[in-house]
Structure formats: C-alpha cells, structure tokens
C-alpha cells in the first residue's frame with residue numbers, strides 16, 4: 001500500500017464514526033462496471049453500491065441530465081411547484097403502472113413513509129381503532145436504519161441498545177404463507193416484505209409464496225407493501241421482482257437505482273388510495289421531489305429501458321449463475337440468485353466470506369460479504385458476457401482455495 005492509501009484509511013478511522021468496516025481499497029474513479037483505486041488499479045464492481053449503481057458508474061446520460069439541471073434549478077422545496085416533478089410522476093407511474101407517487105430521498109425514508117401511510121389508511125379507510133394498527137414483517141428483514149425500521153429488525157447487531165422501539169409490528173418467518181394467514185388480525189393494516197431478502201444473503205422464497213401472500217392480503221383487506229428498493233428496477237431481470245410471480249403490490253418502494261447512484265432518490269408508489277390519505281402538512285421532506293432529484297431519476301429510468309438493461313440483467317444473470325454452479329469447489333455450500341442478484345454461500349468450515357472478498361480484491365474483483373459466510377454478487381446491469389466470463393474465472397480461482 002502506498003502512503004496515500006494508508007492516509008485515507010487512517011484518517012477515516014481517526015475522525016469517522018466506525019459504523020462500517022470497508023474492504024481496504026480507496027476508490028477514486030468509476031466507469032460502467034469498472035472502478036479504479038487511487039493507485040490506478042482497476043476492479044470489476046460486483047456490489048454496485050448495494051444495487052444503487054445498476055446503470056453503471058457515471059452513466060453519461062444521467063450525468064448530462066444532472067449537470068444540465070444543476071445549472072438551471074436544484075431545490076425549490078415543495079412550498080412551490082417545479083417543472084420536473086410532474087414529469088417524474090408521469091414517467092415513474094407509466095413505467096411501474098402506479099397511480100400515486102410520494103417522492104422521498106433515502107430508502108429508509110420511503111419505508112418510514114409507507115408505514116405512516118398504511119397506518120393512516122388503516123384508521124381512516126379500513127376502520128381500525130386509533131392506536132391499534134398492526135404491521136406484519138418478516139424475520140431477517142432489512143428495510144434500512146432509522147429508529148422506526150430497526151425497531152422491527154430481528155438482527156441483534158441492527159437493533160441492540162437502540163431501543164426503546166415503537167410497538168405495532170409482528171414478526172413472522174419469511175417464505176411461510178401459513179404464518180401470514182395466522183398472524184393477520186382485524187387490526188392488520190399491512191404486510192411489509194422484500195421480494196427477495198437481500199441483506200439476509202439473497203434469500204429467495206419458495207415458488208408460489210407471493211401468489212398466496214397476494215391472495216391473503218386481498219382477502220383480509222391488508223395492504224401488501226413490497227420493499228423493492230434493492231430488487232426493483234431490473235436487478236432481478238424484470239422491472240419489478242413482483243413480476244416473477246405475476247402479482248401486484250398495493251404499495252411498492254423504490255430507491256437505490258432510481259438515481260443510478262448519482263443522488264439519493266426514493267419513492268413510495270401505490271396502486272390505490274393508501275397515499276390518498278395524506279393531506280397537506282401531514283408528511284413531507286425538504287429535499288423530496290426536488291428538481292435535481294427528479295431530473296436525475298428521469299434519466300436513470302430512461303436509460304434502464306432504452307439501453308435494454310433489464311433484459312441484459314436476465315441474460316447475464318443466468319450466465320453468471322450457471323457459471324458459478326459449474327465451479328467445483330469444496331468451499332461452496334450453495335449458489336443462488338435471480339437476475340444479477342446473486343450469492344455464493346460458503347460452508348462454515350471454509351472460513352469467513354470476508355477473507356474470500358479480500359482475495360477477490362487481489363484478482364481485480366470487488367464483492368461484499370454478508371452474514372459471515374455469504375458472498376453477494378451484484379454487478380451493474382450493463383455487464384457483458386465477456387465481463388461475466390472474466391469474473392467467473394477469478395471467482396473459480398479464489399473459491400477453489402481454502403481461507404479457513
């Protein structure tokens with residue numbers, strides 16, 4: 001490591017709250033699937049900022065939209081109208097088939113906004129007695145880091161010593177429709193769930209699960225809230241992961257790739273009157289729906305479709321998954337994925353996934369461990385067949401070694 005690399009890392013450690021433990025690489029440039037460190041080494045990005053950079057680093061058309069808008073108007077607040085918000089609404093509604101849109105910034109804010117909205121809907125439309133609304137969530141969920149959200153996490157690291165937490169949440173196992181049927185009461189307003197649990201290690205539910213979930217929610221007048229912040233916008237090979245089972249959520253949450261990694265932009269989308277219960281003054285955000293965010297998001301959605309990234313995610317995801325399955329290595333317990341949302345789960349005795357990620361860095365691949373034994377793989381959706389094959393060679397070289 002050169003002096004400058006050590007300096008960046010040491011300075012971060014000296015001044016920063018240590019709420020992350022980054023891999024020892026200092027990045028200074030990105031283009032498409034590639035990133036470069038301060039010493040000029042090139043890496044294939046197999047994390048894509050947790051799927052926020054799905055369109056590839058510094059996509060030129062999103063960049064141009066951002067720069068153009070930044071020259072014109074960046075922030076008005078919602079005290080006034082701006083000439084980008086209506087266009088953003090129109091385009092995201094057309095793309096996703098939604099009827100109402102609430103723009104926010106971070107993913108966690110979209111989740112919080114959905115929780116507020118479904119509770120309000122529960123009291124004002126469904127007729128739940130005030131203060132009694134229940135929301136059902138799944139074990140091993142990940143919906144962000146705000147106090148409201150970590151309060152219904154089941155991960156001791158995520159919630160430990162942050163309480164007391166808000167009541168009104170009930171936890172059931174993921175992928176178990178019978179558990180949902182049992183948990184629903186007359187006061188249940190929503191079921192909040194990820195189509196595929198990303199942070200839990202790319203956990204895919206059994207086929208048919210979401211069809212049953214949809215039926216149960218409809219039968220009991222419970223809002224199905226799908227957190228597609230990670231799975232949405234092409235990551236799994238379809239625009240929305242719900243399409244793999246041909247269902248429609250009542251409320252869909254988007255974030256991350258909604259800006260192609262340029263700017264925090266998130267949105268709550270609803271198919272019905274859930275968002276209609278919000279009246280002026282009852283919810284808001286200074287930056288939510290600002291013209292810069294809207295211009296960036298419009299470009300991010302446009303390139304996703306125009307450049308065929310969703311179809312490419314399906315095609316290259318299948319190639320990547322096949323290639324990973326073909327690797328004969330004692331270290332691998334399971335390979336799973338849908339589209340370009342992939343994971344390699346290691347045998348516990350193979351050692352920590354972190355060691356494998358550090359070794360992959362030495363081969364020019366940046367990937368991220370999750371939950372000790374799982375390597376998650378989520379490259380930008382613009383990856384080519386040659387680049388997939390290039391990555392597979394390197395995964396094979398590392399996974400056949402033992403880092404225990």
Ligand SMILES: *Cc1c(COP(=O)(O)O)cnc(C)c1O
Pocket residue numbers: 050105106107108109111142143144145194198199227228229230231255256
């Ligand atoms: C990343 C993520 C969030 C939180 O998004 P932030 O922008 O980090 O607040 C919520 N839900 C899911 C499924 C995510 O992957």
